[in-house]
Amino acid sequence: MSSIFWFRKDLRLQDNEALSAAVRAASQSSDNTVYCVYGFNSATFEKLEGIRQHSLSVAVKELSNTLDGKLTLLAANTHQELAENLVKACSETGSLEVYAMQSFDPEGVAQQLAVAKALEANGLGLRLVGSAYAVLPGVVRKPDGLNYRVYTPFYKAWNQLAQVTPIELPELGTAWGSLKDQSVRIEPSKPSPIKVRAGEGFALRTFSRFRERALDDYDEKRNRADLGGTSHLSHALAHGEIHPRTLLSVLGDSNAHEVFRKEIAWREFYADVLHHYPHTVNDYYEPRFKSLRYDSGAHAQQKFESWCKGETGYPMVDAGMRQLLAEGWMHNRVRMIVASFLVKDLHLEWTWGAAHFEAHLSDFDPASNSHGWQWTAGCGTDASPYYRIFNPILQGLKFDPNGDYVRKYIPELRHLTDSSAHEPWEVFDGYANGYPSQIVDHNTERNESLARLEEIKTK
Numbered sequence: 272m273s274s275i276f277w278f279r280k281d282l283r284l285q286d287n288e289a290l291s292a293a294v295r296a297a298s299q300s301s302d303n304t305v306y307c308v309y310g311f312n313s314a315t316f317e318k319l320e321g322i323r324q325h326s327l328s329v330a331v332k333e334l335s336n337t338l339d340g341k342l343t344l345l346a347a348n349t350h351q352e353l354a355e356n357l358v359k360a361c362s363e364t365g366s367l368e369v370y371a372m373q374s375f376d377p378e379g380v381a382q383q384l385a386v387a388k389a390l391e392a393n394g395l396g397l398r399l400v401g402s403a404y405a406v407l408p409g410v411v412r413k414p415d416g417l418n419y420r421v422y423t424p425f426y427k428a429w430n431q432l433a434q435v436t437p438i439e440l441p442e443l444g445t446a447w448g449s450l451k452d453q454s455v456r457i458e459p460s461k462p463s464p465i466k467v468r469a470g471e472g473f474a475l476r477t478f479s480r481f482r483e484r485a486l487d488d489y490d491e492k493r494n495r496a497d498l499g500g501t502s503h504l505s506h507a508l509a510h511g512e513i514h515p516r517t518l519l520s521v522l523g524d525s526n527a528h529e530v531f532r533k534e535i536a537w538r539e540f541y542a543d544v545l546h547h548y549p550h551t552v553n554d555y556y557e558p559r560f561k562s563l564r565y566d567s568g569a570h571a572q573q574k575f576e577s578w579c580k581g582e583t584g585y586p587m588v589d590a591g592m593r594q595l596l597a598e599g600w601m602h603n604r605v606r607m608i609v610a611s612f613l614v615k616d617l618h619l620e621w622t623w624g625a626a627h628f629e630a631h632l633s634d635f636d637p638a639s640n641s642h643g644w645q646w647t648a649g650c651g652t653d654a655s656p657y658y659r660i661f662n663p664i665l666q667g668l669k670f671d672p673n674g675d676y677v678r679k680y681i682p683e684l685r686h687l688t689d690s691s692a693h694e695p696w697e698v699f700d701g702y703a704n705g706y707p708s709q710i711v712d713h714n715t716e717r718n719e720s721l722a723r724l725e726e727i728k729t730k
């Protein structure tokens with residue numbers, strides 16, 4: 272029997288455990304064909320910002336190219352519609368099984384349950400093989416069998432279990448097949464601020480460049496927003512254009528390599544946490560923070576808009592928010608700074624910021640986004656304590672010491688040639704080019720935040 276391979280957030284051929292399983296299964300059949308499909312939700316796609324539409328469409332088109340165009344898009348506006356289309360694909364190709372990677376986020380889980388149910392009702396099967404992680408979420412457990420809620424011990428246990436050997440696609444003379452109906456297309460309807468580069472080949476080249484140029488200094492440079500010290504692989508990991516096994520397989524024992532391994536593990540930790548607490552995809556991990564006093568109403572909305580546009584008057588915050596709009600990506604350190612500012616200086620709920628990130632981040636990942644936000648807001652797992660409030664000016668001076676990052680994204684500050692780009696209020700001509708003044712005073716809002724925290728402590 273031929274098999275169907277359903278691509279999900281694993282848009283690659285190499286180091287793809289589920290695809291390798293489908294190829295092996297097909298090789299047992301007389302026609303040795305794997306029919307490749309991708310479930311496309313055009314309704315959701317239409318709502319995405321341009322950068323996300325383009326990054327998904329380039330990733331899918333690149334995958335299709337590597338399959339010699341033999342990738343069929345199936346309409347998947349609801350889980351049921353996708354399930355029915357997979358059943359039809361099986362009957363058209365005479366396949367009895369659909370192979371796919373297992374998802375662990377709430378949306379992916381609901382999708383695979385609906386698909387499994389529909390296939391089963393038709394005497395067909397869904398084979399879920401592997402995941403987007405080096406260890407399946409749910410597998411790393413404490414000696415007492417419970418899941419970890421703190422990162423460091425999770426990391427130690429995870430490191431013992433992590434798969435670090437890439438899985439090669441078996442060469443068994445398999446042919447890629449496509450279905451008759453090729454009418455579903457993925458075409459962005461909105462412009463993208465940048466020309467998106469994506470796909471498995473691009474991901475592998477990005478990783479190669481990172482290994483040659485930055486991996487060995489990763490521990491020293493990864494926090495510097497002005498240096499290209501990180502891998503920029505988050506888009507590729509989010510879309511599955513590369514698997515963490517491929518990354519882990521080249522790491523040695525140096526401190527730089529160990530720090531990089533630990534960052535990969537943060538992604539896995541958050542996926543594990545979301546697997547155990549699926550409601551935390553958009554709800555509080557630490558429920559008492561729900562009752563913290565947040566701002567609302569027209570003034571809150573105004574502050575939020577200034578934050579979204581990068582017009583708060585705090586250069587490091589504004590540079591980050593403008594980088595997000597310009598590139599669909601933001602440096603990790605700056606993500607923490609802007610998130611802290613939203614919650615602790617503007618007193619807005621983290622969910623507002625998480626939704627804005629979801630709309631604009633080309634590397635959007637439900638687990639890393641929700642828990643990255645909750646960590647910074649103080650309501651997540653082993654969260655940064657709520658009273659630790661980032662000073663956006665000192666953070667800027669520390670992680671962009673010459674002001675290069677800020678100047679790159681804020682044209683109004685380009686005339687300030689040194690670190691004074693972080694403190695335009697200290698310079699005679701700091702506001703000469705129309706940079707906005709601060710919408711709030713950091714020290715005042717810091718005290719306000721601490722006072723609000725006291726209120727929930729005493730409740």
Ligand SMILES: Cc1cc2nc3c(=O)[nH]c(=O)nc-3n(C[C@H](O)[C@H](O)[C@H](O)COP(=O)(O)OP(=O)(O)OC[C@H]3O[C@@H](n4cnc5c(N)ncnc54)[C@H](O)[C@@H]3O)c2cc1C
Binds near residue numbers: 509
């Ligand atoms: C508020 C907030 C929201 C975030 N939202 C997302 C998101 O939607 N998608 C996303 O992929 N990451 C998110 N992150 C994590 C992190 O900022 C990005 O993964 C990182 O900036 C991507 O750049 P890079 O690939 O160059 O990272 P590198 O430093 O090269 O790290 C390599 C990989 O490790 C993983 N990683 C690194 N740091 C983290 C981290 N703190 N948490 C989880 N995984 C990590 C990523 O997959 C990353 O690609 C968020 C962080 C914060 C503070």
